Structures are given as structure tokens and as C-alpha cells.
Amino acid sequence: MSACQKAARPLTQCLRQSQASGQSVRTIRMFTSSSRLNEEAAVETVSFKPTLVLNPETVTSRKEEKKLMKTGVFPIGSRRRRAAIKTSDNIPFEQLPYQCFQEARKILQADREEKLELIAKERLRISNLMATDPATINGGERMKKTRLSSMNRHLEYLKIQADINDPLIKKRFEDGQGDMNKPIYRYLADRKWREYQRKIIVQRIEQLAIVPDVLPFFEPTAEVRLAFRTRNVQPGEFIDSRVSEVPARLKVQVFDKGERLVTIVVIDSDVPVVDKDAFTTRCHYLAANIPLSPTETSLPLSRATQEQLVHPWLPPFAQKGSPYHRYSVFVLQQKPGKTLDTAYAKEHIQPDGFSMRSFVDKFNLTPIGIGIFRSIWDEGTAGVMQRHGIEGADIEFKRKKVVALKPKQKARGWEARHASDKYKSLRR
């Protein structure tokens, strides 16, 4: 947003709100049969020029949305909600003149109070249990631990239940203004992700056989959005080699609290090996000790520092004729408080024949998210390989001829009789 727009924005908002409040007075339902005051008197409309500054809360046309998004500000909620904001009076919930609505709010508030009390009680119980000596508990230290963990789980549940019915929280989440440090917004984001996006990525993991090929088992718990420059990548999409020449941009949203360090690995699981008549894997990027938290989601791979970087970005390439290459971008969570020794990794981990299973086992990592794309030979691949000094652009893979089990049958019948050169003209 430009400076003048920034300066003008609060002013326009103020103007709009004053207008809205005036309307709200007018539209409140009167319980009289006579005509309304403002209908009798000629209403003077405040005429002010509509400013060109776009409000993210009220843009409804696609054109305006695009214009706004170009300035870097994203419109809130849905287009339908924005249209509703535009046309309604935007009275805060406390002042809405609907009796039933207000009664319902009271019930919700009472429920929230109850939940808060329960939370306080649970906290007290937890602190009490922490203070007790495990020898006095029936079951000892182990029992104490299990009880503590279950109580903590219940506490988290209560925290979410206290806020889950709040309409304002729902609104803020839908507008993208939710604070990811709070458990309720993380819970809502997780639910939304699991509704659709997670299902897609899980399906791709199965369809592209990432699970038996790269890892023995994997349940994604973090949302990973993959992009190259401005090109967003849907899971499993075929990407032009010229697009994927630059390092990818990742947006990783984790749904559990706290900051942690992650390792990013990009591997190609379909590297052809002609000598062995098989496939192997290759690491295209490896960086470790990258901080990640629910609020800091952006992870551009090009921004990794020299200390974090183990293998810099090697652009994906698929030689001509080879079957499509699957590139998986793994986000691996490191154990809390542990850093990965990148100097050691630089020495000991070769990009060729990189094994994800052994890497995960060796450095004690937990895979949390994945982004997948595919690539095949295209017009730009040779150029990409030349620019990055990769050999093998002039090699083409062709199908191996299968030797038949039986010898070719001798000609019989008509064909045998007409085999001589006398009948050459008959032959094709």
C-alpha cells in the first residue's frame, strides 16, 4: 500500500463508520404504527466523494480484490461476508437489538465462565499432583506421569472448549486475524486444514508411493505450501524445469505451540541407474536448524544461511525419456533443544544415493510436513542443466528391447508358398 493510501485509510474508515452509525439509528425497528421521523423529514444525505482507497473489509468485485492484493493487502473473510459488511450497519454484537440473540449470547458467556472455572480448578489439581511425592501415589512415578499427561490433555481440551463457541473468535479466524499463539486459533486452523488440504496431501503420498519408497510411514501434522517465485504448486503437480530452477519458497504452518528447529530436505526418488537397471535417490537440497513456530510460517529455501545449509539447491531435472521424477520437500522436526551438526553432515552425507530412512534414523528427526511436485523432460531442461553445469543433457533414455521367449515361427501355408522372389510384387 502506498504512503498516501496508508495515511488516508483511517480517515476513510472513520467516515464510513460515522455513516454506518447514522444508518443504524435509522434502521432500528420502531414499535409504532405511525410513519418514522426520518421519513417525514427530508433526509439530508451526506455527500462525500467515494475515495479510491480500497478497504480490505469491503471490496467485493474481483477487479478491486486484485488491485488490493497487488498492494500486498489481502481482503478479509469471504466475498459474501465483505458484501454483508458493506451493506449492513455493522453494529457490535452487544448492541444488536434482537432479544433472542442477546439471550443466546448470555448463555454462551455463562458457559465460558463455567469453563474458565474448570480450567482454574484443573490447573490447581495439576499443581497439587506435581507437588505430591510419587511414593505416596498408588502406582508410583509412572502413575504420576500418566495422570499428569492426561490432566494436561484435559486442560488443553477445556481451553479450546472455553472459546470454541465465541462468534467473535470465529469471525477473527475467518478474517485471517487469528493469533496463532493462542490454542483456539491453532485448533481452528488445524481443523480447517484437515477438512481438505490434508486429505489431498495424504492421497498424494499414497498415490505417488512416497510412503513405501521414501519413508516407511508418515502422517503429516503440519501444513506445507510450496511455491516457486509466484507459481503456487499443488501437491504432485508437474512443474516446468525453468520454473523450478530457483529454490522453492515454503510456508509451513505448525499447529502445536512453541518454537522448534526443523531440517528441510528435498529429494528426487526416481534417479535412473542404467548399470544396475534400477532407480536411486538424490538429495537436491538440505538445510538444518531452521527455526519454525506457529506464527513464523515463511521458509524461503534461498534464505538459509551458510551455517544452516548442507547441500544448496540443485535444480530438478529429468533426462529425456526417463519416467517422471517425484520431488518431495520434507520438513523434519528436530528434537527439542537439539541442533544438527551441519559440518558433520556436509562431510558425511552425499547427495547421490541419499537415503531418507537412514537420515531420519541417524539424526533422530520426525517428519511433520511434505510438499510434492513432479517433473519430466521439457524444452527448458537442457538449458537448466547447461546453466548449472549438470552433465547428461545429451543422453536420452529408450526402452530396452524385450527378447521373445520363442523363436519366430516359420512361414506356413500361403505365405510359405509365395515366399520366393517370383511374388516380390505381392509383398509390401
Add this chain to the structure above:
Amino acid sequence: MLLPRLQPPLRAALASIARSSPSCSSGVCLNEAFAALALKPLVFVRHASHAQQGAVNKAKDGPGKRLGAKKSGEQYVIPGNIIFRQRGTHWFPGENCAMGRDHTIYATESGYVKYYKDPERHPKRQYIGVVFERDQVLPLPRNAQRRRRLNMVAVKMEAAPPALPGAEGAEPVVSDLVLESGVVEGERKREVVKLLKKKDDRKGEEGRNLQLRPGYMYREGNWEIGRAAERAGVKVKAFKPRDRWTAWKKREVRFAKNAEKRSLGRKIGGK
């Protein structure tokens, strides 16, 4: 035939006469005896219709369809070999196998046939698979890496890939090279000239790359045909929807042409 049927009623009548003779009046007794004599009707069932065709009169057994295993366990197969012919899915395609449209199981890789069950994949199904080494076992342990084979050979590309995209006019460059090499030897030069003469096509059709295409037709690709006008340098004025002036002029030309044609036709007809 009739005699055995008559026997029981006659016997009953005689018995009744013998029983009645000492006690009851003779008239009643005789009536009873005749009533017992009454013959039951002979029953022949004849339905209105009787199926004549199909499997009614004798079960028909058609020719055998030669179903069953065509390759046994551990037999070597190559891609496309039929392993099992069946009606329905008695067997399912497992590793490196596929199923045809009549449920035939065939191999997609060369290797050794294995018949197996995979309860983790499906508790009831039985599978046919192909393994690369004879001692390999199916099913694979769960979450184990798949065994895959490349089945490809690496060859040098005939034409080196163009380093820069949009390198047009690759054909004429090649022909120039041919010409230069042809200059050295007289005979070869003649050949080259002949070749070039053959290639002397219509305007815009030089250097056409004719290939055998579906339908057994030697022709170039649709996209190349679409570019023919561009190659020939044909320029067409852009059509403007509301430009009546140009439309009117075109119409004039067309009308004049048609009138000329008509007049010619009359002359021919008149002769």
C-alpha cells in the same frame, strides 16, 4: 393296464356286498357296491406349452474356453505374457502384473511368476505377481521399499538438444551443411542437388517434415499445417467487425468475379 386299476374298486365292492348281505336291505347294499365300483378318471397332464430350446431337454455343454493357468509358479515370463485366463476375478493382479478387459492376468515385467495371498492388502483376495529374482518372496513386508526396474538404455541423442529455446530455421541450417559437404565431391553434389530438387516444394511448404501418422498418412503435424500461411508469408488484413467500407468493396469484387464466371459458363453452354 386297465386290470390293475380296476382291482381295488372291485375288491371294495365285493367286500361291501359280503358285509351288507346278512343285515341291511339289498337295495341300499347294491347302491353302495356300485358307488364303490365307480372308476376314478385317468389323469394325463398336458400343459399348453413346453419349452423346446435351451437346456430343458438335455443340458448342453459348449466348447471349453481353455481357462486357467497358462504359467505356473516360478515360471519365467516376459512383459505381455498371459499368466492366467479366467471368468471373473478368481485371481487379482499383484506386483508387476495387470488385468486385461476379460480379467486375464498378464505380466508387465520380465521375471518369475508368484501366486500369493496378501492379507494386509485384502483379507480374501489371491494375487498373481512377478518378481525379478527367483528367490524373492511375495508379498513384500509392509512399508518395505518397492522393487523397481528401469528397463531402459541410455543412448546419445541424435540431434543435440537446442541450448536456447526458440531456435527457428533449424532445417535450412542443416541443408546448408549438406551443401557445403557436397561441394567437395562432384557425385555427391549431384545427389544433393537431386535431393534438393525433390524438396523443391510449393511456396511455404519447403522443408516439410513428413512423418507416418495415424491413418497411414505421410504428412506433417497439425500444428505445422496451421503454420503454413505464416511460413509462406501470407498476410491477411485483420477483420474489423464494423468496417462496412471494406466489406462493401470485397462484396463488389466477389460479385464481379461471379458475374464473370457466369458469363463464361453461358459461352461454354452456348457452344
